[in-house]
Amino acid sequence: MVIGMRIKELIKSITLTILVISSIVLTLLIWNFTPDIADVDSELAKENTKSIGPRFESQINQVIAPLQLVHVHGTNIEGMPATREVNELSDIFAKQHINKVVYIENDQSLLLRELSDHFLILDYPTDIPIAIYLSDVLDVQAKVPNHFKFNRLIYDIDSAEHLVVYAIDETRHRAVKMTTSIKTSSAKNHLEELKMALRPYMNVSTNEDTVNKATYLYAPKAPENLKTYRTIFNHISVEDLNAILFDDTPIVRTTKSGNTIYNNNTGVVNYDPDRKTYHYTNLTEDEYSTRDMNISIPRTFDYINEHGGFTDDFRLFNTNKDQGLITYQMFLNGRPIFYPNQLNQILVSWGERGIFEYSRGLLKTNVTIDNGEKPKKLPTLEDVRGALASSNQVDYRKVEQLVVGYRMVSKKGPDNRLEIQENSQFEPIWFVKHEGKWYEFNDGELIEQ
Incomplete structure (x- = not known):
């Protein structure tokens, strides 16, 4: 009986000690607390920014966007203008990464020997630094050649299990080949959603730099x-x-x-x-x-x-x-x-x-x-x-x-x-x-x- 009473008293003492220590710690935290107002300041800055339209509404993947999408499958060529649904193709890069980067250069027209007969082309109206495109538009990191710019992307959707992307410069002599962690099925699924909007396209060669499937000009047939x-x-x-x-x-x-x-x-x-x-x-x-x-x-x-x-x-x-x-x-x-x-x-x-x-x-x-x-x-x-x-x-x-x-x-x-x-x-x-x-x-x- 006496031992039981002593154990109870010991438990009470330990509990009281814990409560006192907790109280001291909480008091110190309150005294030393400094609210993080960085986000508040940022939001206030946004609210106070003068504007002529809705602020911060445009997404960068809708502004740095292509002119058109072209789907090439063997001899069948279809395409469409770059609507917002086309631009959302960049969403397949979410939480993905680039496993390998290879630089390709030819003195004459670019030849992509490993490109399959089933691929997507995204043509852009101007040349874009690849580093900015990868980091800001796709939100992926990769070590790419300094100052390389492109105006065409090719998504090879039949070459392997994972998507291979070629960025091609405007001279059609240089390219950067990027092997990604993206399943090719993701690109095919997105393409399936666009199929009703695709129309017949045709390839055109204008000079010795636009003479193969990777370098042709593509445009609506009729x-x-x-x-x-x-x-x-x-x-x-x-x-x-x-x-x-x-x-x-x-x-x-x-x-x-x-x-x-x-x-x-x-x-x-x-x-x-x-x-x-x-x-x-x-x-x-x-x-x-x-x-x-x-x-x-x-x-x-x-x-x-x-x-x-x-x-x-x-x-x-x-x-x-x-x-x-x-x-x-x-x-x-x-x-x-x-x-x-x-x-x-x-x-x-x-x-x-x-x-x-x-x-x-x-x-x-x-x-x-x-x-x-x-x-x-x-x-x-x-x-x-x-x-x-x-x-x-x-x-x-x-x-x-x-x-x-x-x-x-x-x-x-x-x-x-x-x-x-x-x-x-x-x-x-x-x-x-x-x-x-x-x-x-x-x-x-x-x-x-």
Whole structure:
């Protein structure tokens, strides 16, 4: 009995000691606790960022995106424009990795000896640094050649159990072969979901660098049932953009041409009310913008995205490393939209610490609907190819891409101003990339955009 009482007292003492120690520890933790406000600050910064559209809405895999997808299975060739469903093909890389990287180079046309007869092609409108694409778009890490850029990806979906991806540069002389941990069945399953949208495509050779299945140009064989769309635009406020780009209220003056100039000690804006275009230059940055696209592409994407600047389906369309200039272009239904005075584009260059130049059209689509007219049938690819090959004004060997896009048509009023609420249309038409520039194909002639 006495022993039992002693054990009970001992247990009480131990329990009391534990409670006292726990109380002391909790008190010390409370005294020394410093809340982690980094995430709070980040969210507040996002909320306080001025914007012209929904902030941080665009995903980078929807902005750094292809022009088209082509499915080659033996002699059967099909394809489609790069809709959002096509861009979601990058999702198969989630939580995957690259096991092996091999660099391939040929003096003449690239020859991929191990490429099977069943593969997917993703063609891009401009060359993209592979390191940025892997890390930012696909979220995978791999040791790849420094400064290698590509404008075509080939997914070999029949060569082995695991997906092999080839990144091919614009010269069609170099490639990076990447063996992944992705099951080829994943790519085939995604392809199965797209099959209803695939249409007959054809391959084209334009010179000695485009002479095999890995290097041919590919385009729709006979485009038909293409709708014209009518759209009504909203106007982006100049004051909203000024609030983003200027630290304080700028001085305003009007030039003889009717343009409005805004400026202060940090920057200057030229606003053209007739053309609906806006051009900003940062005076605090060096006149030479960054030439390294590994820096410029992700930073310009983040900058535009944080103030809601991707007001429509804008995609990376051109990278000019000589000028440090990046072009994001408007798309509709996975097809690029062309317009002569840059209403369809965002042009931006990055300086040492921030934006150096920023130009854009000040229209954003509000409502876009089928115009109700009979769908168009365009010239066949063979007709386009034949006209280009026989033209005295075109060097057929320098044709780089052929796509069906939209020509943006906006009516003008009696004072020559754009009537943005009246019957602006997106009309389907052939476009040709020739010597690095895009042209509208019109009855055998190329009209510069």
